[in-house]
Amino acid sequence: MRLKRIVIGMLxxxxxxxxxxxxxxxxxxxxxxxxxxxxxxPKEKRDFLLSEKAEGMxxxxxxxxxxxxxxxxxxxxxxxxxxxxxxxxNKFHPDTDMASIPLNTESPMFNGWKTMRPRTMDPKREPGxxxxxxxxxxxxxxxxxxxxxxxxxxxxxxxxxxxVAGKVDVAIVGAPLDMGSGYRGAKSGPSALRxxxxxxxxxxxxxxxxxxxxxxxxYGDIAVDNMSTERTVHHVRERVAEIARTGAIPFVVGGxxxxxxxxxxxxxDVHGKGSFGVVHxxxxxxxxxxxxxxxxxxxxxxxxxxxxHVLGRNYIQVGLxxxxxxxxxxxxxxxxxxxxxxxxxxxxxxWQATMERALKEARESGKKIFISFDVDVLxxxxxxxxxxxxxxxxxxxxxLPIVRRLCAENELVGFEIVEVAPQLDSTYRTALNANFVMxxxxxxxxxxxxxxxQAGYLSDLTTEHQQPSAGQKGERDGKVEKVDxxxxxxxxxxxxx
Numbered sequence: 001m002r003l004k005r006i007v008i009g010m011l012x013x014x015x016x017x018x019x020x021x022x023x024x025x026x027x028x029x030x031x032x033x034x035x036x037x038x039x040x041x042p043k044e045k046r047d048f049l050l051s052e053k054a055e056g057m058x059x060x061x062x063x064x065x066x067x068x069x070x071x072x073x074x075x076x077x078x079x080x081x082x083x084x085x086x087x088x089x090n091k092f093h094p095d096t097d098m099a100s101i102p103l104n105t106e107s108p109m110f111n112g113w114k115t116m117r118p119r120t121m122d123p124k125r126e127p128g129x130x131x132x133x134x135x136x137x138x139x140x141x142x143x144x145x146x147x148x149x150x151x152x153x154x155x156x157x158x159x160x161x162x163x164v165a166g167k168v169d170v171a172i173v174g175a176p177l178d179m180g181s182g183y184r185g186a187k188s189g190p191s192a193l194r195x196x197x198x199x200x201x202x203x204x205x206x207x208x209x210x211x212x213x214x215x216x217x218x219y220g221d222i223a224v225d226n227m228s229t230e231r232t233v234h235h236v237r238e239r240v241a242e243i244a245r246t247g248a249i250p251f252v253v254g255g256x257x258x259x260x261x262x263x264x265x266x267x268x269d270v271h272g273k274g275s276f277g278v279v280h281x282x283x284x285x286x287x288x289x290x291x292x293x294x295x296x297x298x299x300x301x302x303x304x305x306x307x308x309h310v311l312g313r314n315y316i317q318v319g320l321x322x323x324x325x326x327x328x329x330x331x332x333x334x335x336x337x338x339x340x341x342x343x344x345x346x347x348x349x350x351w352q353a354t355m356e357r358a359l360k361e362a363r364e365s366g367k368k369i370f371i372s373f374d375v376d377v378l379x380x381x382x383x384x385x386x387x388x389x390x391x392x393x394x395x396x397x398x399x400l401p402i403v404r405r406l407c408a409e410n411e412l413v414g415f416e417i418v419e420v421a422p423q424l425d426s427t428y429r430t431a432l433n434a435n436f437v438m439x440x441x442x443x444x445x446x447x448x449x450x451x452x453x454q455a456g457y458l459s460d461l462t463t464e465h466q467q468p469s470a471g472q473k474g475e476r477d478g479k480v481e482k483v484d485x486x487x488x489x490x491x492x493x494x495x496x497x
Contacts, residue, residue, distance in 0.1 A: 028061050037073045045080045048087075057083055101228075114223040114235050119159075127165035129155035129217045150218035151190075151253065152199035152210075152435075152442070157217040163246040169214040169449070170442065171243045172199075172251040174221035175236050178421075180229040180258030180297045183387030185421030189434075190221055190253045192422035198435030203443040205404070206452070207459040210439065213446035219243065224255075229295055233262035240266030244414070249445065251438065254418030256387070257286060260300035260372045267370060267414050268309040276413050277314035277367045278304070279358070279406055281399070282374040283390040285317055285325050285340070287332060297387075297419070305336060310370075312336030316361055318402070319343065319377035322390040343392055355402050359409065359455075368411040371403065371441060374419045375434055382433050385425025396433055400440045401456075407444025409455060415441050 028050050030038070038046050048054055049064075058064035068076050092099070104110070132155070133147020150156060151172035157163055163171055174190025193199065202209040210216065222239045225231040236252075240263050243250040252263050264278060280286070280301060287302040295303055305312050317333065320342035325332075333340050339361050346354045362369055375383040379393035407415070420434050447457065474480050 028055075031065060034065055034068060037068075037071075037076055040073065041077060041080070045077065045084070048084060049076075049080055053087060054080075054083055057086070113225045127159070127161040129157045129162055129166040129168065129215075131155045149194040151194055151251075152216055152218075152439070154200070154211070154216040154218050157219055160242055160246050163217070163219075163243065163248045166217065167215055168217050168246070168248045170210075170216045170251055170445065171219040171246075171248040172216065172253060172438075173219040173239065173243065174253045175224065175255040175259050176221055177224045177226065177229065177232050177236070177255040177259060179224075179226050179232065179256075180293075180295060181256035181387050181419070183421065183424075185385075185423050186254055186256040186387065186419050187224070187226060188422050189255055189418070189420035189431075192420060192431035193253050193417075193435050193438070194218075196428055196431040196435055198432050199439050199442070201439075203404070203439065204462050205401075205458055206443060206447060207461055208443050208446050208450065208452070210442035210446040213449050214442065216442070217248075229258050229293070233258060233265075233295055236262035237266040237269070240414070241269045244270040249412055250414045251441075252414070252416040252418075253438070254416060254420070257282070257297035257372075257374050257418045258295050258300055259416060259418055260286070261295055261303045263372070263414060263416050264300070264304045264309050264370060265307070271368065271413055273308050274311050274314070275367065276310065277316065277362065277365055277369045278310050278372060279316045279318065279362055279369055280372045280374075281318050281377040281394075281403075282372070283319055283321050283376045283393055284374075284388065285320055285329055285333065286374075287325070287329065289332075312338050314365060314367060315339070316358055317341065318358055319394055321392050351398050355398070359402065359405055362406055362410055368413045369406065370414045371406060371412070371416070373403065373415070373417045373437055375417065375430060375437075376419055378433065383420075383425075383430045384427075385422050385430030386419045387421050387424070388419075396436065399437060403437055404440040404444045404447075405456060407441040408447040408452065408457070409444075411448075412441070412445055 030050065038049065041049075054064060055061050058067065068079065071079065131147070132150060135146040151174075154172065155166075157166060157168060157171065162168070174194075176187035176190050178184050178186040200211050222236050224236075236259060240250050240252065244267055250263070250267070252259060260278075260280075267276065268274075278301075284298060286298055286300055287305070288296070288298040289302045289306075291299060293299070301315065304310050305315065312333075313336070315333075315336075315338045317338060317340035320340060321344075330340070332338075339358070341354050341358050374386075376386045376388055376390060377394055378399060379395060380386075380389040380391060382393075382396050383389070406412075415438070417434050417438055420430055422431055425431075471480075
């Protein structure tokens with residue numbers, strides 16, 4: 001309160017204490033009282049005081065200058081020296097800091113986490129997918145019944161030869177990584193989706209059943225080193241490329257969002273750098289740069305663009321909100337041609353208009369697309385089980401149509417759904433909704449396979465009841481249900497009370 005009264009008093013007295021920006025320049029101009037106090041400072045110290053680094057330490061130039069207002073020139077110089085000391089301490093110092101984390105290369109288990117099981121140790125079998133259930137209608141466990149739970153209740157494939165022999169269209173593979181996230185738990189995402197329904201069955205909106213139209217398999221889980229994101233993403237990249245080379249579409253179930261880099265890079269290894277675009281659903285833009293680690297769940301977009309796997313102009317961001325990125329993040333996206341559709345745009349123009357704009361942008365380049373779906377793009381009401389939830393996100397009613405349409409109206413090279421952390425959800429809704437998002441994409445791929453090309457296609461059967469004419473026709477055709485008062489009672493003699 002005391003500082004507030006001082007500031008108000010100075011303003012009333014006509015004394016400016018806030019920063020101004022010179023016309024036509026990004027350089028900050030200090031108030032006159034501060035200019036007088038720093039006039040004799042060495043140029044490097046003055047330049048630092050007026051730099052973005054100094055501003056970042058205080059939060060804003062106004063806050064910085066308020067802190068200096070009561071200080072003498074000597075105290076201001078000491079304050080600057082303190083900030084410069086922090087800047088220096090933040091840097092890498094080769095005499096005291098490790099440039100990389102050393103690994104014990106003499107360990108006999110150095111690659112044990114990803115060593116493949118020799119096939120000579122298994123019984124011989126013909127290549128191709130196979131079921132893990134001895135129940136005729138088991139369909140891989142979950143809500144479908146007995147057997148061992150699989151993604152979408154699909155049969156299992158282990159090797160690329162299985163994908164080729166089975167003419168597999170979609171291989172769903174788990175990647176239980178969560179070392180790249182500040183909040184652990186995403187490594188349980190694959191098992192949660194396998195044990196929850198929603199990824200299989202018919203889509204009522206289109207009356208298309210992906211399981212009937214496509215050859216879908218569960219390709220198991222990719223091995224991860226949950227003590228090293230860097231080692232893991234290299235192996236995930238290899239396995240994603242392995243799937244893509246067979247002609248199957250990789251559907252990756254994470255795991256944290258560090259996986260986007262390895263998934264995009266693996267697909268670029270097969271299809272070619274810059275050959276496809278990415279539609280990135282997320283509350284965060286995940287193009288963090290300048291951090292200590294080259295890959296985390298907040299940096300895959302930047303690394304994918306930086307290494308040239310996907311061009312910035314072929315990235316589309318949907319659902320951004322919350323405190324990150326700040327202005328420089330949006331400026332980076334603008335400078336690199338990224339199309340973005342943040343929640344403020346949706347608030348301004350409405351969801352339908354924004355969705356149509358994003359769909360048009362995805363189609364207009366004519367390129368194939370990869371979809372990266374972070375469940376935190378959904379409002380936490382629909383996906384509380386995620387490490388970095390942000391209020392004000394998409395509803396499931398908004399998410400499902402755009403995913404289905406993207407996968408129906410474009411050629412898909414891959415799909416990922418990430419950041420499901422089931423232990424952060426006391427219900428089953430996060431895994432359930434994640435499965436339904438994946439099912440929406442599978443439906444779109446199946447629609448494209450069937451030749452349904454109409455934009456925004458919906459089934460007449462489920463969008464129009466056609467009454468009373470349909471009921472009248474049913475009567476004429478003898479298809480009206482016959483009433484049986486004894487239905488459900490065996491023997492037919494019913495109780496009298």
